[in-house]
């Protein structure tokens with residue numbers, strides 16, 4: 001099993017190119033299932049979850065190749081098996097994104113129910129309820145969601161969907177399903193993340209009629225047919241945020257190509273309050289950091305609030321900053337798995353329910369730690385970059401799921417990091 005060996009204490013200098021967003025590329029790949037015409041997606045990151053999604057759609061009879069320039073050409077004209085089997089879904093919950101488009105285009109879909117995962121129970125009952133409201137008949141049998149349209153119907157029916165909580169992939173499933181439904185669908189309490197906007201923009205290029213994406217109320221007028229398109233995946237705000245935290249922690253001066261300030265508001269505010277200098281430069285962001293930072297309390301919320309996907313990485317920064325602060329996780333019930341590992345490196349953190357109290361220490365010391373999920377792994381890498389001596393991060397397959405060449409990018413800007 002691959003591990004990362006990090007020798008900490010090197011400031012970072014130079015330039016990093018931020019890849020396309022994992023959490024946009026995954027729904028975009030599923031959106032390509034909505035048409036029989038070829039779709040070209042550009043700027044698709046090379047990471048394990050994308051490889052899994054490509055495997056999932058190929059398994060359905062779709063042609064899809066990830067070219068060396070980062071583009072993927074998808075031809076779903078011969079899609080024959082509208083199914084997402086357990087073997088693939090268990091490794092990537094985002095497979096549930098196949099449900100909406102398959103149901104909309106074929107009137108049937110069989111998708112394994114994703115189980116819980118390291119960060120929480122993560123049920124999908126909102127996806128099921130919303131699609132049922134659009135007229136789908138869905139039963140859960142033998143661990144699978146078996147969905148079909150009632151006898152005599154060929155399309156889903158537009159309706160009003162108000163979810164009990166804001167759900168990102170739920171909103172994405174409804175957007176894709178509603179694009180081909182009959183009549184108007186209104187999504188209330190919709191997620192507003194940049195990845196939702198990216199998907200909506202792709203669907204509009206395919207001929208969908210969507211308004212209000214980027215707000216909590218999205219209106220979709222269903223069309224009978226969608227077409228092929230050529231679409232560039234938006235830059236990964238979480239990858240950019242991760243590199244911002246890494247530079248903030250180690251000190252240095254780095255330009256992040258393609259990073260977008262408008263997608264990182266809450267994170268940039270906290271970094272600036274901590275004492276990090278961040279400025280917009282042509283085509284990206286420049287981050288400069290020197291000396292010890294000031295710890296920042298924060299609470300994760302839906303976009304445009306502080307992202308749960310940045311909680312662990314910012315906590316790694318708080319751990320070595322001045323002062324005692326609180327970190328409150330409101331999205332997932334179990335997203336503090338990195339805490340015990342950070343403690344192994346010398347961090348002082350106490351957890352009380354949804355709140356982690358962090359008391360900044362002057363230094364961390366290298367140790368062997370274990371990655372437990374994707375963003376937890378990233379936080380351990382950041383901690384390793386500042387710890388004295390050697391840190392080994394075990395089980396980095398979690399990191400490979402969601403970061404495109406993270407250690408190569410870090411090495412290029414001066415980190416002493418290698419895969420062993």
Ligand code: EPU
Pocket residue numbers: 023026093094120121122123124125126127165166167168169170308309331332333374375402
């Ligand atoms: N929820 C339910 N029932 C549902 C749907 C959601 O109870 O039917 C709950 C979840 O358990 C959670 C909250 O609602 O407590 C929000 O979950 P959401 O549905 O928004 O999460 P998701 O769509 O499964 C996406 C990202 C996650 C990111 C969350 C929150 C993708 C592929 N995944 O997950 O990304 O943390 O939104 O922003 O877009 C990651 O990249 O590391 C990652 C976990």
